[in-house]
Amino acid sequence: MSSAAGTVIVVGGGVIGAACAHFLRRAGRSVTVLDQGGFGSGCSHANCGLVCPSHVLPLAAPGAVRAGLQALLKPNGPLSIRPRFDPSLWSWLYHFARRCNERDMLEAGRAIQALLNSSRSLYEQIIAEEHLDCEWETRGLLFVLASRLGMEHYAETDRLMSNEFGVGAKRFDGDAVAGLEPALKPGLAGGFLYERDAHLRPDRLLASWRQALAARGVVVREGCKVRGIVRERGRARAVVTEQGELTADAFVFATGALTPRWAGQLGCRIPIQPGKGYSITMPRPARCPSIPLIFDEHRVAATPMRSGYRLGSTMEFAGYDTSLNRRRLELLKEAARHYLHEPTCEPVEEEWYGWRPMTYDGKPIIDRSPRLSNVLIAAGHNMLGLSMAPATGKLVAELLEGQVPHK
Numbered sequence: 001m002s003s004a005a006g007t008v009i010v011v012g013g014g015v016i017g018a019a020c021a022h023f024l025r026r027a028g029r030s031v032t033v034l035d036q037g038g039f040g041s042g043c044s045h046a047n048c049g050l051v052c053p054s055h056v057l058p059l060a061a062p063g064a065v066r067a068g069l070q071a072l073l074k075p076n077g078p079l080s081i082r083p084r085f086d087p088s089l090w091s092w093l094y095h096f097a098r099r100c101n102e103r104d105m106l107e108a109g110r111a112i113q114a115l116l117n118s119s120r121s122l123y124e125q126i127i128a129e130e131h132l133d134c135e136w137e138t139r140g141l142l143f144v145l146a147s148r149l150g151m152e153h154y155a156e157t158d159r160l161m162s163n164e165f166g167v168g169a170k171r172f173d174g175d176a177v178a179g180l181e182p183a184l185k186p187g188l189a190g191g192f193l194y195e196r197d198a199h200l201r202p203d204r205l206l207a208s209w210r211q212a213l214a215a216r217g218v219v220v221r222e223g224c225k226v227r228g229i230v231r232e233r234g235r236a237r238a239v240v241t242e243q244g245e246l247t248a249d250a251f252v253f254a255t256g257a258l259t260p261r262w263a264g265q266l267g268c269r270i271p272i273q274p275g276k277g278y279s280i281t282m283p284r285p286a287r288c289p290s291i292p293l294i295f296d297e298h299r300v301a302a303t304p305m306r307s308g309y310r311l312g313s314t315m316e317f318a319g320y321d322t323s324l325n326r327r328r329l330e331l332l333k334e335a336a337r338h339y340l341h342e343p344t345c346e347p348v349e350e351e352w353y354g355w356r357p358m359t360y361d362g363k364p365i366i367d368r369s370p371r372l373s374n375v376l377i378a379a380g381h382n383m384l385g386l387s388m389a390p391a392t393g394k395l396v397a398e399l400l401e402g403q404v405p406h407k
Helices: 015-026 064-073 087-098 102-130 148-165 176-180 202-215 256-266 326-337 385-401
Strands: 007-011 030-034 079-081 141-145 170-173 190-194 219-221 226-232 235-241 244-247 250-253 272-282 293-295 300-305 308-317 350-359 365-368 375-379
Touching: 007 015, 015 030, 015 202, 015 250, 015 375, 015 385, 064 079, 087 272, 102 148, 102 202, 102 385, 141 148, 141 176, 148 170, 148 190, 170 176, 176 190, 202 219, 226 256, 250 256, 250 385, 256 272, 256 350, 256 375, 272 326, 300 326, 308 326, 365 385, 375 385
Parallel strands: 007 030, 007 250, 030 219, 079 308, 141 293, 250 375
Antiparallel strands: 141 190, 170 190, 226 235, 235 244, 272 308, 272 350, 293 300, 300 308, 365 375
């Protein structure tokens, strides 16, 4: 039975928490969002802003283990794993390796695609209805390859995505890719353009969305760290915070990479590892790209935004380390120099890192807690939290309302 008049506490004020609050409020719930820091200040703050239905394939794919080992051996490789005693990381890597086969890759890809396609459509509706000022643009996403070998390797990936998922790209060989995007240097091998992809500025999305949520009556409490769950007869009655107990009829944990810390109280294994990503935000250079770019062989993205320009990516498994690794930041600049006439621009406005909530199969965790019937988990979106947020929020509301999930 629907309990639309009930109260819900959403723990986590990132883009997933914002989307959950949006759809729960539309369902008639009274919603409070709690965040231990500031709303939108975590991994949602300064990512590359890509909304990409082209990203249907998980990282766990045939050849990923070999490619990962090769990347680890390179001092400037896009992947870094800090050596340490961490059984949870070793278990995660083992399960990741087991899923690096075509059958598991395609199965995960179908689940990922459903969320991506739904979110892509929902973003346009939400932005229009709520008048969100987030620099939304629909210019597509261009994968750029420097080498002929890289071009042909990516062509195989594109064929697989087209055949299995109906997601195909326009191919541009040689200097045709620089003709499409003049910010690119000549002499590159080519690129693949996914025309349905979009992008936005994440911090402005969250700031604008917060205003829209407040206008609809959603309460946001920042600096409110949740320390525990008060359980009663197989349900959660309240969460314990530094500001006292807060009661509700239902709870959603949208706590990203921090979700494993709740595994004991939620009653389930939560196989999420924090995969640290980096970004540098700058003013737009004179020869700024007009299309978001991914330099696939270097695993670096360049996003042009109306109010700025951002380089981002790399993957560092360093646990919950809070330091800013300057070497990882320099790798972003070094990669961009291979491709762009003007890879950077001064002054640097922000250097940033965020913990991506990485699952070993690439699929997010969106389900009820097995121990607490009125608690849902919405986490583990890997590098696609921004791209999957609206569909996740809608699915969470449907699960709480007992509705059939949308397609």
